[in-house]
Structure formats: C-alpha cells, structure tokens
Amino acid sequence: MTEQPSYESTTAWRELTAGLAELDAAFLTGERAAPDEVGAVGGYRMLATLLGVACDTYLFPDTARPRFVETVTPHRRDRRWGGDNTDAWYLLCVLDPARHYRVTGRRHDSVYFSLTVYNQPAPGAWSDRVIGVVNDSDLTFGPDGEFELRMGPTRPDDWTGPFIELADDAFVALTRDYQGDPLTGRPVEWEIEAVEPAGPVIRSDAATAAALRAMLGWMRTMLAIVPTPLAQRAEEPTPGQLGHETAHGTNEFAEPYQVPDFVFGWSATDACYSFGSFDLEPDEVLEATFRPPACRFWNLTVWNEYMAGSSATDGRTSINIETAVLNDDGTVTVLIGRSLPEHPNGVTTLDLPRGNLALRFFHPDRVPERPVTRVQRAAG
Incomplete structure (x- = not known):
C-alpha cells in the first residue's frame, strides 16, 4: 500500500x-x-x-x-x-x-x-x-x-x-x-x-x-459577534462593547456615536452610527423620527440578528438621503413594519418579527441626537 x-x-x-x-x-x-x-x-x-x-x-x-x-x-x-x-x-x-x-x-x-x-x-x-x-x-x-x-x-x-x-x-x-x-x-x-x-x-x-x-x-x-441578542438591552453599556452593542431597549435606537480610528472590523471612521432593534407583531409599526445632520450620505437599513440585510429587489428595506421625504421642520419620520407601511418613508422588515436597525451618516457636521421611537398599530 x-x-x-x-x-x-x-x-x-x-x-x-x-x-x-x-x-x-x-x-x-x-x-x-x-x-x-x-x-x-x-x-x-x-x-x-x-x-x-x-x-x-x-x-x-x-x-x-x-x-x-x-x-x-x-x-x-x-x-x-x-x-x-x-x-x-x-x-x-x-x-x-x-x-x-x-x-x-x-x-x-x-x-x-x-x-x-x-x-x-x-x-x-x-x-x-x-x-x-x-x-x-x-x-x-x-x-x-x-x-x-x-x-x-x-x-x-x-x-x-x-x-x-x-x-x-x-x-x-x-x-x-x-x-x-x-x-x-x-x-x-x-x-x-x-x-x-x-x-x-x-x-x-x-x-x-x-x-x-x-x-x-x-x-x-x-x-x-453574531447573532446579536434582540431581547431588552442592558440599561448601561459594559466596558469593551462594540458599537452595535451599545445599550438600548427593544424598539429603540442607541445614542449615535462617531467611529474612532481604532476600530473593530471594517467600520468606517468617516461615519457616525446609531444602532437599534425591533420586535413587532404583524399589525404593529415602529415609528422613528430623527434630524439628519448636514452630511454626504445617510441611510437607515433593516438587518436580521446576523447584521445581514436583504437584496434590493426583495422590497424597500432601507431609506436614504435621496429617497426620504423630510418633515416641514427638517426631521425625518420613518415607519418600519413587517409589511410595507403606506407612508412616504415606509420600510418593510419582509415579515421578520424581530431584528436590528442601522442608521449611518457619512461626514456629518455633528453627531446627531438619538432618534425618538414609538410603536403603533399599522394603518388599516
């Protein structure tokens, strides 16, 4: 042999x-x-x-x-x-x-x-x-x-x-x-x-x-790193947490932060992030309102628990600086639902009941305020 x-x-x-x-x-x-x-x-x-x-x-x-x-x-x-x-x-x-x-x-x-x-x-x-x-x-x-x-x-x-x-x-x-x-x-x-x-x-x-x-x-x-836990987050961040682990509650966003030069993974240091999560019933939508700073580009994206999004052909799972309709006061209100809400800034989770949300701003002139959220019943 x-x-x-x-x-x-x-x-x-x-x-x-x-x-x-x-x-x-x-x-x-x-x-x-x-x-x-x-x-x-x-x-x-x-x-x-x-x-x-x-x-x-x-x-x-x-x-x-x-x-x-x-x-x-x-x-x-x-x-x-x-x-x-x-x-x-x-x-x-x-x-x-x-x-x-x-x-x-x-x-x-x-x-x-x-x-x-x-x-x-x-x-x-x-x-x-x-x-x-x-x-x-x-x-x-x-x-x-x-x-x-x-x-x-x-x-x-x-x-x-x-x-x-x-x-x-x-x-x-x-x-x-x-x-x-x-x-x-x-x-x-x-x-x-x-x-x-x-x-x-x-x-x-x-x-x-x-x-x-x-x-x-x-x-x-x-x-x-993934999957990320989607249950209620701790009230205070723990030492050494990554940006996407910043403390926040379900159906909320964390405080936005500017990415430092010392990063974990391939984060963009010319970006400011705010991460959130959602846990929605079929007849619920998450309303999120924020004031975008002057910046080169921003978008809000739906992720699953693996920080993964969907194909652009699957449905409207993101909204950005060019597609969003602003409120009269310059803020943006986005409605996120398991089916696509009937709203100019409607975003769908493609029927995912729970997952993550990522809001990013490139070259902002300031770190924005934390988005304000509330859960409401879907129209109809």
Missing part, C-alpha cells in the same frame, strides 16, 4: 472542516440560540456567506496580482453579512504592505464613495486600526469621472496626488460606494495594479495551510 503523503495543508483542511461543523453552536445553543426556524435558517445562510468571504480574503488573493472582489452588493444574496445595506457596493482587495499600488476608477452615479485601508493584528484576526482613508472629496476627476490614487510604503517621487501610506501591518483595502437608487445607479469602476513586477505564481503547502487556519479564525470571530 502506498503511504499517504503528509501535508500541512491536509491537517489545516481537516481543522477547518471540523471547526465549521461546530460553528452552528453559536445560534443553536446558549443565550443566543435562535428562537425559531427563521433564525436558524438565517444562521446557516450566514455560515455559507462567511465561508465565501473568508475564501476571498485569505485563500485566493494574490497581492502581486491584485483585484477588487465584491464583498457586499445590493443584489448578491451570498454577500449579505457584516452590517451590509441595499444602497451600497463594497469591494475588497488584500494588500502586501511592502508593495506600491495604483488605483484608478470612474465614479458614475455614486452619491458618496471611499477607499479605506485596514490593518491585520495577526493572521485571521479582525482589523483593529484604520491605516488610511481616501474619499471622493480628496480626488480630482477627469471629464468622464475618472480618478487615480496611490498606496504604498513610501510616496512615489513622481506622485503628488491622493496617497495612503501602508504601515507594516496593512492588510486590506475596502471600498464603499453609496447610491441613491441601487436599482438604477451605476457603481464606481475600480481597478488596481501592483507597480512592482509580480514574479512567479507560488502556491505552497505552508501558505495554503496558513490561509485555511486564518479562515477558520476569522469565521470564529464573526460568530462571536
């Missing part, structure tokens, strides 16, 4: 498959167990999504031959995760901090867009620091909306335009592209190339094993 070869990637693959078999405990057991079939099914869909994103992030990238890949879009059902929303495209590209990169693009119909570089504290660990940000106000555009920026460990001598200096722990570039109408808006065209020669393609046993282990570590971290 021929002896089976021994590879580190074989060991890592078996660790990954064994680990995957245990991840559903996050939503099947304990205090965060899914209360019904909808929650459990959402958990398995989330696991499949996270596996795909982990492959895109750790297994398949070639930092010498970079390309942006879709990590959130208004339409892909396999990319509903991590606090997504129906109004945006997010693209991801893994970087080598020792290389120089040239990024080019064309803006098209975007209301607001940016590129953020995040670090990686350890293989498979979530980012905890923003390396640099370039948004559309930092760019110079050509007659057809074309633009260019650079990234690298040092600024090129011949480049005076927008530049992100890559620290030694720089890991990933994430683009954000917000549309007023995701069904008709054309997203930014992003292209990236490495300046230095690529060299030969090498796929080693050690590198593959390291990637597989990083994938599992990253997925375990995500399943430590």
Whole structure:
C-alpha cells in the first residue's frame, strides 16, 4: 500500500472542516440560540456567506496580482453579512504592505464613495486600526469621472496626488460606494495594479495551510459577534462593547456615536452610527423620527440578528438621503413594519418579527441626537 503523503495543508483542511461543523453552536445553543426556524435558517445562510468571504480574503488573493472582489452588493444574496445595506457596493482587495499600488476608477452615479485601508493584528484576526482613508472629496476627476490614487510604503517621487501610506501591518483595502437608487445607479469602476513586477505564481503547502487556519479564525470571530441578542438591552453599556452593542431597549435606537480610528472590523471612521432593534407583531409599526445632520450620505437599513440585510429587489428595506421625504421642520419620520407601511418613508422588515436597525451618516457636521421611537398599530 502506498503511504499517504503528509501535508500541512491536509491537517489545516481537516481543522477547518471540523471547526465549521461546530460553528452552528453559536445560534443553536446558549443565550443566543435562535428562537425559531427563521433564525436558524438565517444562521446557516450566514455560515455559507462567511465561508465565501473568508475564501476571498485569505485563500485566493494574490497581492502581486491584485483585484477588487465584491464583498457586499445590493443584489448578491451570498454577500449579505457584516452590517451590509441595499444602497451600497463594497469591494475588497488584500494588500502586501511592502508593495506600491495604483488605483484608478470612474465614479458614475455614486452619491458618496471611499477607499479605506485596514490593518491585520495577526493572521485571521479582525482589523483593529484604520491605516488610511481616501474619499471622493480628496480626488480630482477627469471629464468622464475618472480618478487615480496611490498606496504604498513610501510616496512615489513622481506622485503628488491622493496617497495612503501602508504601515507594516496593512492588510486590506475596502471600498464603499453609496447610491441613491441601487436599482438604477451605476457603481464606481475600480481597478488596481501592483507597480512592482509580480514574479512567479507560488502556491505552497505552508501558505495554503496558513490561509485555511486564518479562515477558520476569522469565521470564529464573526460568530462571536453574531447573532446579536434582540431581547431588552442592558440599561448601561459594559466596558469593551462594540458599537452595535451599545445599550438600548427593544424598539429603540442607541445614542449615535462617531467611529474612532481604532476600530473593530471594517467600520468606517468617516461615519457616525446609531444602532437599534425591533420586535413587532404583524399589525404593529415602529415609528422613528430623527434630524439628519448636514452630511454626504445617510441611510437607515433593516438587518436580521446576523447584521445581514436583504437584496434590493426583495422590497424597500432601507431609506436614504435621496429617497426620504423630510418633515416641514427638517426631521425625518420613518415607519418600519413587517409589511410595507403606506407612508412616504415606509420600510418593510419582509415579515421578520424581530431584528436590528442601522442608521449611518457619512461626514456629518455633528453627531446627531438619538432618534425618538414609538410603536403603533399599522394603518388599516
């Protein structure tokens, strides 16, 4: 009998498959167990999504031959995760901090867009620091909306335009592209190339094993965050809480906050967030009123307990700066129901009885006041 070869990637693959078999405990057991079939099914869909994103992030990238890949879009059902929303495209590209990169693009119909570089504290660990940000106000555009920026460990001598200096722990570039109408808006065209020669393609046993282990570590971290508990929140936040865990009650929003430079995950430091939750009967709607500050873009999005939204074609599950109808005093009142309320600012949960709400503002001139909410009976 021929002896089976021994590879580190074989060991890592078996660790990954064994680990995957245990991840559903996050939503099947304990205090965060899914209360019904909808929650459990959402958990398995989330696991499949996270596996795909982990492959895109750790297994398949070639930092010498970079390309942006879709990590959130208004339409892909396999990319509903991590606090997504129906109004945006997010693209991801893994970087080598020792290389120089040239990024080019064309803006098209975007209301607001940016590129953020995040670090990686350890293989498979979530980012905890923003390396640099370039948004559309930092760019110079050509007659057809074309633009260019650079990234690298040092600024090129011949480049005076927008530049992100890559620290030694720089890991990933994430683009954000917000549309007023995701069904008709054309997203930014992003292209990236490495300046230095690529060299030969090498796929080693050690590198593959390291990637597989990083994938599992990253997925375990995500399943430590979601599902989020949707019962009554604590009256006071506890030390070390993440932004989406800020204390608030059911059918309420938490106090808005500006994202700091030191973050957990891929949060946007040019954004201000207020997170909420809902728990509604079929004949109830949640009314939320707030005063948007002057900003580049804002939207309110419905999530399930896995911080995942829906496809833009499923129904009106979000509202934004271009689609909302303001009150006479400049405030906005949104009605959120399990079916779509008959209201100019009606939003549907697609019959989800409970879930999360995310209200975000990009480049606000101030941190807004906390939204005021009340539950009422649906009209009719």
